[in-house]
Amino acid sequence: MSFGQFIALISFVLSMGTIAVTYWIGTSQGTAELCNPFIDGCTDITHTGMKGDAGFIFRGGMIAACAFFIIWWQICRTWLSAYTVTTGKKVALNAMHFFGVLAALGLLAGTAVLLPEKSATHWGVHVRGANLFFQGMLLALTISYVLTLLARKQGLVVPSFWVKTALMGILWFMFIAFAGVTVGVELSNGKRIIEWWATLFIGLYLLSSFWDWRGVRLVSE
DSSP states (O other): OOHHHHHHHHHHHHHHHHHHHHHHHHHHHTSSOOSOTTTTOOSOSGGGSSSHHHHHHHHHHHHHHHHHHHHHHHHHHHHHHTTOOSHHHHHHHHHHHHHHHHHHHHHHHHHHTOOSSGGGSOHHHHHHHHHHHHHHHHHHHHHHHHHHHHHHHTTOOOTTHHHHHHHHHHHHHHHHHTTOOOOOSSOOHHHHHHHHHHHHHHHHHHHHGGGTOTTOOOOOO
16 A cells, blocks of 8 residues: 555545544434434534544544645645646646645634533634635645546546546535535534535545555655
């Protein structure tokens, strides 16, 4: 497994795994409602990881995942850099990297302020951070997809291209059909369902690079 593949895999496993484990612990300890959140939307992701043991795991796991998200975007930049030599593409590459890292930092800040007691949580920071993650990530992934499409025409091998295409189409459909993915203190069941699916599809997009980054390695010169 190359370094690039490791980052793609750990970014998915750490983020989605943390959410799955904390939801299982939360439902076991009675701090989260048991249902199929992808269908019923009985709870949002935030409230699965606030109280009890789940809260400690959620904060630690998601903050660690944010660090790997930042590395993921650096690798994505490096992977595409040889195919972005024109001024316009360089600007797009910088914008992709900026919004991707900004999204990760937003999620980090929004997660760090979560506390077991709802009244003690800085909800303004959490809501802004979570929304920055979804909106910044969608923008960064879109730019990344367009640059990948152009680089593929120049000869870049992208084994996961059609998977990326499907995921990008689904994310934009959700964004347009449901007026974006927005997080608030209280969400309707429908918004909760969208939050769960959007998070999963973003995670899968990050994971898709596992098949593209076989040649991305750490090299000492």
